[in-house]
Amino acid sequence: MSHNILITGGSGYLGGSLLAGLKGANLPPYSTLYALVRTDDQAKAVRQYAAEPLQINLSSPESITSTIINKQITIVFHLYDAIDIDNPSTFIKALSQVKQATGQEVHFLYTTGAKLFSEFAGAPTDKPLLDTDAELYAIQKKQVDTAPIPFMSQGVQANNLVIEEAEKNGVRAYIFAPCIVYGKGTGFGNKISIQTVGIVRIAKAVRKVYDLNEGKPTWPVCHIDDNTSLYVEILRAALQDRDIGHGKQGYYLASSGSVAWADIYEAMGKTLKERGAVDVEGVHVGPSVEEMGKMGEALGSPPELVRWATGGACTLTAENGAKIGWKAKYPKEHVLEFADAEVDWILTNLGK
Ligand SMILES: NC(=O)c1ccc[n+]([C@@H]2O[C@H](COP(=O)([O-])OP(=O)(O)OC[C@H]3O[C@@H](n4cnc5c(N)ncnc54)[C@H](OP(=O)(O)O)[C@@H]3O)[C@@H](O)[C@H]2O)c1
Known part of the structure; x- marks a missing residue:
């Protein structure tokens, strides 16, 4: 029996790019590609990727279980909620039942976020934190109690x-x-991401680019095409039933390296000024309470979470992808060289 795949989050930035990226990926043969959808328009749209639309009521464990079992789905890619503690175990148990019934290996990919390996989630940031670190699971277990923000603790859990x-x-x-x-x-x-979009939103709100960090913290970066290609390589391995490292050895960061937020603010700020989205040049410090309020509003979050959304320290470092033959096409500096196009793309697509 060949594999049946379910991709979720197909209308999103990461999931949509993954669906679009499958066409040219030259994957081994599989049976059916299903895409989770929530509307009729999405159902129509996913057919262009040769995907069968599938509606599952995610608030009903029975709906998840019966769909996975009835469709004999053997590979699930979860791309819709980085702090989901409700549904993964239901998907996993249903996949296990399919394995028992068919004898086929089953796979569950869960999309988390580098934030869950950052200062905001109580992760160490004093040295590179390799995604191949044999202690990473133990580190994440400790983070449940040390994460300074409760919903970050939930994400780690x-x-x-x-x-x-x-x-x-x-x-x-x-x-x-x-x-x-x-x-x-x-x-x-x-068609647009999260953190770079956050930078544009808050800058527009106060007509200025602020750096809220202390020091010059860095964060890993990745072009969307490279992010997609790591998803694809993991999918390829699953289709070939190749054991690339899973469970406690199965952390995968898609990144070509880390860049200082300050450098990203500066590069994006230059274009924001040229496009008239901010009034003053440069990167500033020390926003007023009123400005912090406006920036929070622009992100739909309290002011205390503005730096969480658009700054901070994360030393997670990609090693695992390279071990399975994945290589980023874009070097880390590309995020700075591309900043003007990124700003234009965001300004064009904001609110769509
Ligand atoms: N983009 C990044 O740089 C980045 C970085 C780190 C982590 N992540 C995480 O990766 C995941 C995907 O990110 P993204 O950038 O692709 O986000 P996105 O563009 O906002 O897409 C989110 C996707 O999840 C779907 N979704 C949301 N709630 C759902 C629910 N209850 N049931 C079914 N589908 C639901 C959305 O469907 P609808 O269109 O129907 O709402 C959409 O397809 C998120 O959890 C995000 O936090 C993203």
Whole structure:
């Protein structure tokens, strides 16, 4: 029996780009590609990628279980909620049942975020934190209690739960960590990312670019095409039933290296000024309380979370992808060289 795949989040930036990227990926043969959808328009749109639309009521464990079992789905890519502690175990248990019924290896990829490996989630940031570190699971277990922000603790718990449930149920799990992903989304839905979009939103709100960090913290970066190609390589390995490292050895960061936020602010700020989206040049410090309020409003979050959304320290470092033959096409400096195009792309697509 060949594999049946379910991709979720297909109307999103990462998931849409993944669906679009499958066409030219020259993957081994599989049976059916399903895409989770929530609307009729999405159902129509995913057919262009030769995907069968699938509606699942994600608030109903029965709906998830019966769909996975009835469709004999053997590979699930979860790309819709980085702090989901409810559904992964249901998907994993259902995949395990398919494995028992068919004898086929089953795979669950969970999309987390580099943020769950950052200062905001209580991760160490004093040296590179390799995604191949044999202690990474133990580190994440400790973070549950040390994460300074409660929903970050939930996200870390979600990662741990995926690994534990998958181990218990004989499912191969992969914890996929996107970082600052930038570049033109190629899917049918959302075409813009998160952090670079946050930088534009808050700058527009106060007509100035602020650096809220202390020191010059860095964060891993990745072009959307490279992020997609790591998803594809993991999918290729799953289709070939190749064991590339899963569970406690299955953390995958897609990144070509780390860049200082200050350099990203400066590069994007230059174009924001040229496009008239801010009034003053340069990167500034010390916003007023009123400005912090406006920046929070622009992100739909309290002012205390503005730096969380658009700054901070994360030393997570990509090693695992290279071990399975993945290589980034774009070097880390590209995020700075591309900053003007990124700003234009965001300004064009904001609010769409
Ligand atoms: N982009 C990045 O740089 C980045 C970095 C780190 C982590 N991540 C994480 O990766 C995931 C995907 O990111 P993204 O940039 O692709 O986000 P996005 O563009 O906002 O897309 C989110 C996707 O999830 C779907 N979704 C949301 N809630 C859902 C629900 N209850 N049931 C079914 N589908 C649901 C959305 O469907 P609708 O269109 O129907 O709403 C959409 O397809 C997110 O969890 C994000 O936090 C992203």
